Amino acid sequence: MAETTKFKPAGNLSWLVSTLYILFLLLPIYWLINMSFKENAEITGAFSLWPQNPTLRNYSVIFTDPSWYNGYINSIIYVVLNTIISVLAALPAAYAFSRYRFLGDKHLFFWLLTNRMAPPAVFALPFFQLYSAFGLIDTHIAVALAHCLFNVPLAVWILEGFMSGVPKEIDETAYIDGYSFPRFFVKIFMPLIASGIGVAAFFCFMFSWVELLLARTLTTTAAKPISAIMTRTVSAAGMDWGVLAAAGVLTIVPGALVIYFVRNYIAKGFALGRV
Amino acid sequence: MQKTWNNKAWFLVLPVLVLVAFSAVIPLMTVVNYSVQDTFGNNEFFWAGTDWFLEILHSDRFWEALQRNLFFSFVILALQIPLGIFIALNMPKSGIGVPVCLVLMALPLLIPWNVVGTIWQVFGRVDIGLLGYTLRALGVDYNYVRDPLDAWITIIVMDVWHWTSLVVLLCYAGLVSIPDAYYQAAKIDGASRWSVFRYIQLPKMKRVLLIAVLLRFMDSFMIYTEPFVVTGGGPGNSTTFLSIDLVKMAVGQFDLGPAAAMSIIYFLIILLLSWIFYTVMTSSDANG
Amino acid sequence: MARITLDHIRHAYGPAPKSPKDYALREVHHEWNDGGAYALLGPSGCGKTTLLNIISGLLQPSEGRILFDGKDVTYLSTQARNIAQVFQFPVIYDTMTVYDNLAFPLRNRAVPEAEVDRRVREMLEIIDLSGWSKRKAQGLTADQKQKISLGRGLVRNDVNAILFDEPLTVIDPHMKWVLRSQLKRLHKQFGFTMVYVTHDQTEALTFADKVVVMYDGQIVQIGTPAELFERPTHTFVGYFIGSPGMNVMPARVEGSAVVVGGERIALDYSPQIGAGDRAELGIRPEFIRIGREGMPVAVNRIEDIGRRRIVRADFQGQRIAIVASEDAEIPAEPRITFDPAAINIYANSWRVGREA
Numbered sequence: 001m002a003e004t005t006k007f008k009p010a011g012n013l014s015w016l017v018s019t020l021y022i023l024f025l026l027l028p029i030y031w032l033i034n035m036s037f038k039e040n041a042e043i044t045g046a047f048s049l050w051p052q053n054p055t056l057r058n059y060s061v062i063f064t065d066p067s068w069y070n071g072y073i074n075s076i077i078y079v080v081l082n083t084i085i086s087v088l089a090a091l092p093a094a095y096a097f098s099r100y101r102f103l104g105d106k107h108l109f110f111w112l113l114t115n116r117m118a119p120p121a122v123f124a125l126p127f128f129q130l131y132s133a134f135g136l137i138d139t140h141i142a143v144a145l146a147h148c149l150f151n152v153p154l155a156v157w158i159l160e161g162f163m164s165g166v167p168k169e170i171d172e173t174a175y176i177d178g179y180s181f182p183r184f185f186v187k188i189f190m191p192l193i194a195s196g197i198g199v200a201a202f203f204c205f206m207f208s209w210v211e212l213l214l215a216r217t218l219t220t221t222a223a224k225p226i227s228a229i230m231t232r233t234v235s236a237a238g239m240d241w242g243v244l245a246a247a248g249v250l251t252i253v254p255g256a257l258v259i260y261f262v263r264n265y266i267a268k269g270f271a272l273g274r275v
Numbered sequence: 276m277q278k279t280w281n282n283k284a285w286f287l288v289l290p291v292l293v294l295v296a297f298s299a300v301i302p303l304m305t306v307v308n309y310s311v312q313d314t315f316g317n318n319e320f321f322w323a324g325t326d327w328f329l330e331i332l333h334s335d336r337f338w339e340a341l342q343r344n345l346f347f348s349f350v351i352l353a354l355q356i357p358l359g360i361f362i363a364l365n366m367p368k369s370g371i372g373v374p375v376c377l378v379l380m381a382l383p384l385l386i387p388w389n390v391v392g393t394i395w396q397v398f399g400r401v402d403i404g405l406l407g408y409t410l411r412a413l414g415v416d417y418n419y420v421r422d423p424l425d426a427w428i429t430i431i432v433m434d435v436w437h438w439t440s441l442v443v444l445l446c447y448a449g450l451v452s453i454p455d456a457y458y459q460a461a462k463i464d465g466a467s468r469w470s471v472f473r474y475i476q477l478p479k480m481k482r483v484l485l486i487a488v489l490l491r492f493m494d495s496f497m498i499y500t501e502p503f504v505v506t507g508g509g510p511g512n513s514t515t516f517l518s519i520d521l522v523k524m525a526v527g528q529f530d531l532g533p534a535a536a537m538s539i540i541y542f543l544i545i546l547l548l549s550w551i552f553y554t555v556m557t558s559s560d561a562n563g
Numbered sequence: 564m565a566r567i568t569l570d571h572i573r574h575a576y577g578p579a580p581k582s583p584k585d586y587a588l589r590e591v592h593h594e595w596n597d598g599g600a601y602a603l604l605g606p607s608g609c610g611k612t613t614l615l616n617i618i619s620g621l622l623q624p625s626e627g628r629i630l631f632d633g634k635d636v637t638y639l640s641t642q643a644r645n646i647a648q649v650f651q652f653p654v655i656y657d658t659m660t661v662y663d664n665l666a667f668p669l670r671n672r673a674v675p676e677a678e679v680d681r682r683v684r685e686m687l688e689i690i691d692l693s694g695w696s697k698r699k700a701q702g703l704t705a706d707q708k709q710k711i712s713l714g715r716g717l718v719r720n721d722v723n724a725i726l727f728d729e730p731l732t733v734i735d736p737h738m739k740w741v742l743r744s745q746l747k748r749l750h751k752q753f754g755f756t757m758v759y760v761t762h763d764q765t766e767a768l769t770f771a772d773k774v775v776v777m778y779d780g781q782i783v784q785i786g787t788p789a790e791l792f793e794r795p796t797h798t799f800v801g802y803f804i805g806s807p808g809m810n811v812m813p814a815r816v817e818g819s820a821v822v823v824g825g826e827r828i829a830l831d832y833s834p835q836i837g838a839g840d841r842a843e844l845g846i847r848p849e850f851i852r853i854g855r856e857g858m859p860v861a862v863n864r865i866e867d868i869g870r871r872r873i874v875r876a877d878f879q880g881q882r883i884a885i886v887a888s889e890d891a892e893i894p895a896e897p898r899i900t901f902d903p904a905a906i907n908i909y910a911n912s913w914r915v916g917r918e919a
Contacts, residue, residue: 017365018372021443022379025436028398029382031405035397043403089290096287101278108288115299117545119497121518122538125525126302126309149298152291212389212500213522227387241403248390255385256378263374263381459621460654462641464715465671474656474667 029252035245043241058246068243071226072250074140075209078223081144083204086151087159087197094159095185099168109160112153123149124217131218138220146214151204158203162196163189202262209255226251309535327536337537340517341544344496347516351434351495356488358435359442364476366447377447380440388437392504395433399505419506423513426506430514433501438491445487449480485556489549496545517541565631565723565756567595567618572627574613580625587613588624589780595758595773597632600750602771603760606803610780611760615726618758620644631723647716648726652733653708655700662687662696665714672719682718689749690714706738713742717749724756731766743770764804776800792847795907796914801845807873807884810851811909814844821908824879826858831903840910848873848884850905853893857900860885862893 035043036058037051046052062068096102097109127146128137136142170192174184190197216228230247310327331337366376383391399419401407410417419429453475461471499518502508508515508523515523521541525534574588583589588610595601603611616622617629620641628637636644647668656664665683674682687693690710695703700711709730716725727746731739747770750757761767767774768788776784776791776799783797784790795801801809815822819833821844828844836842853860853874860876860883867889874885874893885899908915 014365015367015372017362018367018376021362021439022376025379025383025440027405028394028436031398032394035403047403047408049405085294089294092287093291096284099278100281100284102280102282102284105284108292112291112295114546115295117493117549118299118303118542119499119518119521119538119545121497121499121521121525122306122542123299123302124522125531125534126305127298129305130302145294145298148294152294152298156291206385209385210387212387225387227389230389230393241397244393245397248393251387251390252382252385256382259378259381259385263377454652454654456650456652456654459616459619459641459648460650460712460715462621463619463646463648464668465642466667467671470667470671474658478656478658 032245032248032252035241036249038242038245040240040242055242058242059250061243062246062250068226068229068247071224071229074219074223075215075225075227075251076254078140078143078147078215078225079205079208081140082147082151082208083201085144086148086155086204087201089148090152090155090159090200091185091190091197094156094163095189097156097160098163099171109156112156116150116153118149120149120211120213124213127214128217137218138222138224140223142218143215143223143225144208146218147204147208147211149214151207154207155200155204158200159193159196162193162199166192198262202258205258206255306535306538309531310539313532327532328540331533331537331540336512336520337517337540339512340515340520343513343515344517347431347498348492348495350431351438352488352491354431354435355439355442355491356484359439359487360446360480360484362439362443363446363450364472366443366450368451377444380443382440383437384440386437388500389504391433391437392501395429395436395501396505399429421510423510426510426514430502430505433505434495434498437501438494442487442491445483446480449483450476453479481556485553488556489552492552493545493549496548566597566633567724567756567758568628568630568633569593569595569614569618570628570630572614572617572624572629574610574617574622574624574626583780586625586780588617591627591782593775593782593785595756597756598754599773600747600757600771601759602767602774603758603777604762604764604767604774604803605777606762609777611762611777612728614777615648615728615758615760618724619646619648619726621648645719645722646724646726647719647722648728649709649712649716649730651729653705653712655703655708655711657699657701659700660696661692661698661700661703661711664700664711665718668715668719682720686714686718689717690745706734706742709734710742713746717753717755720753722755724758727757727759729761730759731761739766746770764806768804776803778803793905794914795845798843798845798909798912801847801907805847805849807848807886809845809847809907810881810883811843811845812879812881812883814842814908816842816908821906823881826879828901828906829903830906830908834908834910834915836908836910836915841912843909843912845907845909845914846901846905848886850902851883851885852900852902853885853887853891853897854900855894855896855898857898860897860899862897865893 034050037054037056038048039053039055039057042048042052097105123146131137131142131146136145166189170188171184174188179188212225212227215225219225219228226247230244230251311324312322313326367373386394398404399407399417401411401418407417407419416422417425419425457475457479458471461475466474497518498516499522502514502516503519503522506514508519517537518541521534521537524530524537569591572588572591573586575586577585580586591614603614605611613622617624620636620639620643623637628635630636631644656667659667662683665686666679669679669682683696684693687696690713692707692710692714695707700708703711713730716722731742734742743766746757749755759767759770761770768791772787773785774788774791775782776797778797778799784795784800786794786796791800791804795804795809798809798811801811812823816834816836817827819831820827820829821834821842822828823844834842858878860878862874862876863882864875866873866875870889872887872889872891874887876883876885876897876899878899887893
């Protein structure tokens, strides 16, 4: 009965809406998982809702072939690099935007956000040429830097929202207490916006992880992301559906893990209206 | 918050500026540079002025792709925004259901875009996909590889599958930030379910809805990977969006000039439309 | 307007409450008169908001019944109970104008538009917002917003009761006073049954005819401000009402006398205290006389607060407060006497009446 004070969703069938929606979301994923445990013969031969002869062959292919598992390592390296670079660069900038007025601040902020609107397709070619000129093609750092295009503005935006929520008096008190700026920032300010940093990192991770166009353009072999390896294999290996499905399932796992760990922060980040 | 005027804050912004300059300004300048020049290889460039822009603006291929983009974004917004609001309204507000819903619903957002494409490519196939096979079994003539309409439906359903959760999560966050007292006051005032939505929930969701509309518009307008994987722009050119065309032109055919000109036009259209959305959605605030 | 009967109400937020500790509201059994102005007073978490929400129907009690004019409304919805409630933070409909905000509860009840207009205009006059009727409610100040929530309650002139949940928390001290006197005037004018929740004793004592003091999930006393002051039925009321609060010290009752430490104080009655009960003596600082006669005390500190002085002293190992007038002389070896009529005796924190 305590719930009567809480907002009651419309009707008694509200659970059905969420359930149906989640079912709709999970069905294609289930199908992928289902396929990943099947032999190719079974996939193309007989239609079945679950594996008749469950096999781990597809996964063992991926875990034993370096060209496959290196893809995962490559992806994770540049995604983590990008997340670290984006958040570290965004922290002081977001602080500046949330605390100070300075020459051209509003234009700068807006201009940063417009980068989020730039279609990656527009940048694919110039990126390729730019990074070629610097000899960065096929390195992890190239992809990490390229993804800064949309992740840095995003991180600045999210962090600025969180920082604006911290009263300015905290800064002033710390300065009066004799803290230097760097010490104040690391010791006092960052713990206060820890959940904001978490949310920003989450979104950087997410957008870097799901992006393919730039990542594929800037890499050839040594830093090739897993998702690009997947596309290559589809055409070359004559439709090895099972391995393709297994690789797909494995690309879902890191995202699912990250989401599970930050689930309480996301709602908070969204609540601030910053994404 | 009262902000102090301090031009030294530029030093704090500097790292971001350097990064963005490297990852956005220089490439963008390259694009502008290409867009006004012509080349016959050998690194020899000739001034072409606005020729490429005129060529793009006069090509049917561009306008057809633009129309497809606009139509696609329109359908996506018309479907995902109301659906997202509806699902958010019906999500559990407390208990174990909340984290379960949040995690499961956010799942599609974290799948690499080409894997999303792959999932649906497989799911929709009439020979090995659950969806295609089932539709076939039910006697529906469905084949996204052959039929343009089926291809469109597949891509739209895929995008709804992929991105509606973003709208749901945003709206949900807006909803849970409404204090209980509002619902209690509404009960006491005798408000109907519709009034509660119209006068409490919708106004409080306005801010997040603005973000949802902007993000969904921008990203649906920039869509590349998912339709590329599923249909490759076909059948025919029926699902060739601007970005697919652009990549084909730039990377496939190495038509640098036209590709660069098209990039700039493309970017400007997104900026313009985003600005219009933003102005329209925030103007009602200013009047009130 | 209605008489409100709370019939053995108990409430627990968790399922299956076992011990009294599980109850947010332990047991409330009272009747509140039609047209009365009641203040629910108590510290945070004492259950006053729970009780208010049970009356308004936002909560259903775990046990017991609630009656309006003898009619059982326990399972009626908030809407059917026809009550108004004003919340701690102003609840307004941002996108509506001030006028529409006030008209909202009437329109929802299908009141004819002409009548809506008449009542809304009247209410705009009363809450002093006539000039703002066409403005969007969004940009108003906190006290204007709170006036609107107030107006939305009062605009329905047939309500059974109006409930206030700490409505002045967000208001400036100056505006608090203005709004409170407006409320009192409206109460006189319309004669609603009003229930006002607060943790501020001044607010409660100035607003209400009857103050309901709550502590730890139960009502410990209902009385006029004077009764609460002179005869606190529970030591908590003694502490909570008055500034400084009542002096309460462990004591031993011997017939018609009470012994505190080494002092024996005669009473004009014999309190009945059970064998195992914890006995205490309570006396308000205002009823202790300090001078050259009586029992010895050691003065620690004297606080001057304008027209009176508060003397902090040790009496038989107990810290006590004494209120002395500005010009009262405090001798070098001070002694105190208790006004016998003002001594209250408590057994297990509950007052033992002289009637018993």
